[in-house]
Amino acid sequence: MLRTEADVLRTLRTGTYTLRDIYEEVAQTADIARDDGLAPPTPAHPTDAVWRRRVRNWLQHRKQQGAARRIDRARWVIDAPPERATVYLLVADGTIAGVEMRVSDAVALLENIDEPIDLVVCDPPYGLGRGTSDCSSQRVYATRDLATVVPGYIDVPAGDYEAFSNAWLKAAATAVRDGGQVAIVTGPQQAAVVQVAAQRAGLTFVSSIAAYKPFAKRTTRRFAFAHWTVTVMTRGPVNSRRRTFNIPADLPMARSGAAYPLDVWLDNGRADRAAGLLRYDNTLPQKLCRRVIVAHSNPGDLLCDPMAGGGGFAEAGLDTGRRMICADRNPSAIRYVAARLLGERLWPHTQPPGTGGRRRNLTRPADGQLDLLSEMPR
Secondary structure (H helix, E strand, O other): OEOOHHHHHOOOOOEEEEHHHHHHHHHHHEOOOHHHOOOOOOOOOOOOOHHHHHHHHHHHHHHHOOOEEEEEOOEEEEOOOOOOOOEEEEEEOOEEEEEEEEEOOHHHHHOOOOOOEEEEEEOOOOOOOOOOOOOHHHHHOOOOOHHHEOOOOOOOOHHHHHHHHHHHHHHHHHHEEEEEEEEEEEOOOOHHHHHHHHHHOOOEEEEEEEEEOOOOOOOOOOOOOOEEEEEEEEOOOOOOOOOOOOOOOOOOEOOOOOOOEOOEEOOOOOOOOOOOOOEOOOOOOHHHHHHHHHHHOOOOOEEEEOOOOOOHHHHHHHHOOOEEEEEEOOHHHHHHHHHHHHHHHHHHHHOOOOOOOOOOOEEEOOOEEEOOOOOOOO
């Protein structure tokens, strides 16, 4: 049996389905009773059920991605994802860089890495309704030029967030070595869910870091969310000698002057991109990504980011000498990150003097030409 309604719906082939057909398929195959799934969603809708609402939410989510459309009140056309090349190796000056990128689900990636992982780093989706009218950030950024934003961001329906976290953290707990760690960056809304899911998976709590986030969205009925939460967990005891902990050189120490760092990080940089360059939703600042990586791994370690998004951790890992395996379900995210790492990190260092360190033609080993996704600076 598949765990969630979304798991079942992802197995549907391209075609037209009535809503009743979809309900029947999910009822036969998914654990619809979890999280009060059989109860009515509200007292005003006693004949409905929470699990049916989760089905409809997922369909709306796929509609926003352009992968499903409703043709009348009770019929949907669903487009199954096409077959794609799934592994990308970055090559500079004839040498394979220490970054491998895949188009993959997080659980599938973590279950198929042969070498034990030293550190899993992740900025997962927050399950806040991105791409819907109910999302506050969607209203705040309604006037933003979406032509410069990489498409295809995949959020997780709020009703599936606990199951989603349980699944990928269970896979992460198995994939890391003894003494290895998992560092998850979330908003404060999901930090508790993530920590509990990691503990259920058998991981041990290490730290909960409050990292200041500039430009908090305005709120009027509660305190504005002005920080990320970095939840750090480990496989095995927290005092294991195999667990890595380094003090980042740019962190302020205690007010007494003693050499111990605090779990409140005030200056974490910004994820700015120059005007006109493509950007990805919710990319983390490089300063924050570097701190997380340097504190919990060593040069040469194997790191994995199973939900790479805009590639903040991939970039920081490459710059600090770590080996990286990154993945995302959004192919556009992987192509964007590959373009940035090649054009802004790897190729400029292999250009002959006088060429300006600039390339405009990017290639993809899988099928030839890769569209230029990131304008390189002049």
